[in-house]
Amino acid sequence: MLVKIEEIQSSELKRNEAIKPEVLKEALTEGFALVSATPLQASFKKLSGRVFVKGSFKAELTCECKRCTTPVPVPLNVDFSLRMIPEPPRPRADADEDVSPKKGRRKEQKKEDDGMSDIAASFELDEIDAEPFDGKTIDLDPVVREQVLLALPVSVVCREDCKGLCPTCGQDLNEQDCGHGKTKEVDVRLAKLKDIKLKN
Structure with a gap:
């Protein structure tokens, strides 16, 4: 799902879109197979330059029981909330060129200071758990892959007392x-x- 920031007005933007099968399959580890998935339901809201995203979807997978190899249905119910911040623009490499040695040293020092400021800004306390985006579009495909990977069970058995x-x-x-x-x-x-x- 790809959303342009200009589409998000003052009110909340809601989208309902089918998830590409390849997006889900890329997240599946060995042994899991995709059966079906519901559309991704997502909402977007802008506030103070940030975008708050909520999403949910369900997927049905299969995996062999680790004891007896019987196919086992594996349902996934995924809900997520994200806070996204635009990445600061990168300075041009040739923006501070200067032939004067003294001015060059000052500009070099300014570059170092600016670099530290950018680093400090990127790690502000209230933004540690935020996801960056390019400021123009939000792509939820990587988010979907990550959420599926996190939701996968470590081991699958057909039943707790499986004899194998x-x-x-x-x-x-x-x-x-x-x-x-x-x-x-x-x-x-x-x-x-x-x-x-x-x-x-």
Whole structure:
């Protein structure tokens, strides 16, 4: 979703737009697959040079259970709020050229001071958690990708008591017990010890 700042008037701007599938897929880690997604509902409001953004959407994913590899539906409900500030314009590289050594030193010092001012300004306490934008347009595609990545579960299981697969034959133990887990294989090197009878 791309919004021009000029579209945001004094009142709140609301947009409802489908999310591009590739935007969501780029955020998915290995094992997750996209099934469907609702449109992104977003609102924009300008205040004191900043833009406050609220958005929400839902997505349906699938992922294999980490124990038995059964496909598991993974619903995502995403809500986010952002405070966005325009980035300050960068000074031109040749703006302070001067042939005078003294003036050059002054201008060089001024450049350093201006640079420190820019750094200080960019890290004002009330702007630490703000997102920068170019001052003309707001692109929510990167925001959507980030929110999806943050919402993904660390691990997926079909159910809490999933028994997984038999390591011997690969049988899904949730469906049927293959019996391999009941008898323990004896190391052939130790098999003869069973025949040894100890004297009391």
